[in-house]
Amino acid sequence: MKKATSWTYKISIIMCLMIASTKSYALSDQDLTQIQMLKETALSSNLAYEIDESLTTEVGARRVGTVNDKRAVDWATAKMKQLGFDKVWTEEVTHIKWIRGTVEAKIISPYPQNMVAIALGGSVGTPKDGIKADVVEFENFAALEAAAPNSLKGKIAFISFRMERKIDGSGYEPAVKSRGDGPSMAASKGAIALLIRSVGTDDNRVAHTGGLSYQDGIAKIPAAALSNPDADMLQRQVARGAAVKVFLKLTAERKDETPVITANVIGEITGSESPDDYVVIGAHLDSWDVGTGAVDDGIGVAVTLAAAHHIANLKERPKRSLRVILFAAEEVGLVGAKQYVMDNKDHMDRHIIGAEWDFGTGLIYEMEPGVGPSALNTIRELAELLAPLGVSLNPKNTAKGDSDMSALGNAGMPAVNFSPDGLQYFDYHHTENDTLDKVDPEALKQNTAVFTIFSYFATQSDVDFRK
Template sequence: ADDQAAPDRTSLAETERQAALLRDRALEGSAAYAIVESLTTEVGPRLAGTPDEARARDWAVAKLRALGFDDVRVEPFEMTTWVRGLETGAIVSPYPQPLLLTALGNSGATGPDGITGTLVPFATLADFAEAPAESVAGKIVYVGHAMDKTQDGSSYGFFGNVRRRGPAMATAKGAAAILIRSIGTDSRRFPHTGGTRFNDGQTPIPAAAVSNPDADQIERIVALAADGGTPVTVSLTLTPRVAGTTLSGNVIVDLKGSERPDEIVITGGHLDSWDLGTGAVDDGAGVAITTAAVKLIRDAGLTPKRTIRLVLWGAEEVGLLGAQAYARAHADEIANHVTGSESDFGAERIWKLHTGPVSDEGRALTARIARLLAPLGIAPGPENATSGGPDLIPLNRAGMPVLRLVQDGTDYFDLHHTPDDTLDKIDPAVLDQNVAAYAVLLWMVANSDVDFRRTGTGADG
């Protein structure tokens, strides 16, 4: 901590010089990899609402204190917790063989003896939506899709609806169960889990995903069976259950602002993960990147004018429950949230900076930030960010502007929500590039007095 870094002569030029210093220090090696290694090794999977997620909160409090942060706090909230059971499946006829499948979050159960039924296949969700209820009532629906890799991950919105909406649609049509092609872009036999949502008043039916290779196999068998005029019969056993009301929580630490401590620049990642992997890429990486970035600023002896708030969110995967709890608990404060930027899209390189709609002075500062990010291979994009990350959606809807450092998501949906989301998939040097970008962004915004809000409009402008 040198004298020049003191906050009382922070002209914009000085702030930029400090940001460049933080950036270059991050590239020399940050704390990020050690943080995600610790979380994934010592806690492992941490499904929202379970004792595993509670251990993750304990880990986070202890780790943040060990990293030198005081005033670490947990904001708890209640939630309804779903837990996985057994999950097996098979093609019964005409070509008997096992299927590897995994229940979607909120899936109903088959009972321990499982169910067997005729498969009714659809190539797309739109095809299924048009099908009359009598064509699928009492049967097992299969819905495919053709999701492919995209660098920005944008096709997840469209194709992900097979998972998000397919099961409720199947329930409404009276289906016995639904199998979907995983929302994934790999050719590995791990199915991808993820949340689905049933409609109010619906009793959830069993809902599971099969891997892409198994979906290909189902579709080949469906075609052969159709040639032979025989039906395809499948069996599945899923025994998930609702464990009742339990506690989750957000873990929060502030790097307190020196001049405008009530103005908050919010960042973080989510602490919960799906239960199949150890949540390294989703979202141990985000926890690690943002924690390391805030630590880097503090370790440099820098105190921003505004408060930088790191939130390690609970229960993101199961419906942004931590985000909603925070927005409720901090409803009076939201107007003071200057910007938000969450890291929750893996562990690959950041390649662009997007913002949502911002003020003219916000746009000017973003351009200065982009200059500092350019040496990291990051280009500024148009004002089209729809959120600053999933956990910031409620705050963004309530008017908080967002800046988003977009990671390369080309391979993100290879691992997403599978057992394969483990530490070995993370490159420490790439994490450091992320830390460098977050440190620049957070320091530049938090050490400014720029108002990013467009006057007279909400953030959705």
């Protein structure tokens, strides 16, 4: 027994020495020099801004299924070729047809006033002559959920919950439930329409759109968002105690049986040693129809394309392939991302690691990985390279991929999430104000440097991020 213990001890010492002497870093000194050069290139290049300027000037708004959505696919395909990708292709995505129509919302009594409102994406319209009904206010989704069955018969439900402004955008999650699940919840209580306070942090008289999702088996009722100042005003009238009657007319049309066709656009810089191993970076190409999608997600499109271009411009291809995926139909429920996972399921295990950029407009201050325990050391090396750009490492290791990339993360792909300063993001999100003047060219340079370093680091290392 004693002898065995001593042998075990000796062997473990020898193993420690072996590990110490062969401790290898993910990248060679030459690679690290290359990364410094790539960083300088990204920080001094205006390319990302120029790409976003091109997309928002030459295409503009590109809601799924619209003519502009198709033009965006053509734009992206041509842009990738122009930027030096080795392969560029599209993969078909289908969704249902929806026509926004017009909106009219006003308080009829006790104090008649017009309100600024917008139809939620996917909403059905009201009857032709609109709806006139009393409003019942709920302070949040949970309060609506707690309402008794049939208690809203013939009424318009109104959720007045205000989204909180937070640097990491974490105010969105509790607020967006009203938009996504509110319509069916209100209908299940007998309501004939739903109004919500816009899911946004601004004080402009502009309403925020965004997708809803109707539940099967529950009546589909029309749903719209009010601008923050109008939601305040409606609340003040309700607070006076008398019944508040509202007129709502939406001419939106939802055509569940009519498919629209769009596409994920994919560009690849083919690896020199392991071409069938893919590092993926992505963003969504579609946008809502009211702004020009310069921020959501023109910034993501611009940053990922620019990062890939800087790598394509090197003399040699990296070892692994780099894929940029510009996803279709994100705004209506990650439809393109789910399709990508289905189309690529046979080689999802060759998707080494991925990152999405769908949260403009600020500087990236944090990276959170979602990798295997052994790969964490490699992530720390990456973090050291990103630290001079102001990016710190979140010690949690639970990232599943942001936005579209979460569909790939849920299919087993390791991921890294990058967090930018998101304090202003939800002022413009899904509104007419999502335009190019909100994009900060200097922040784009830092964002692009981060994505370029991440992409080169992961394509040039041979680390298995699943382990």
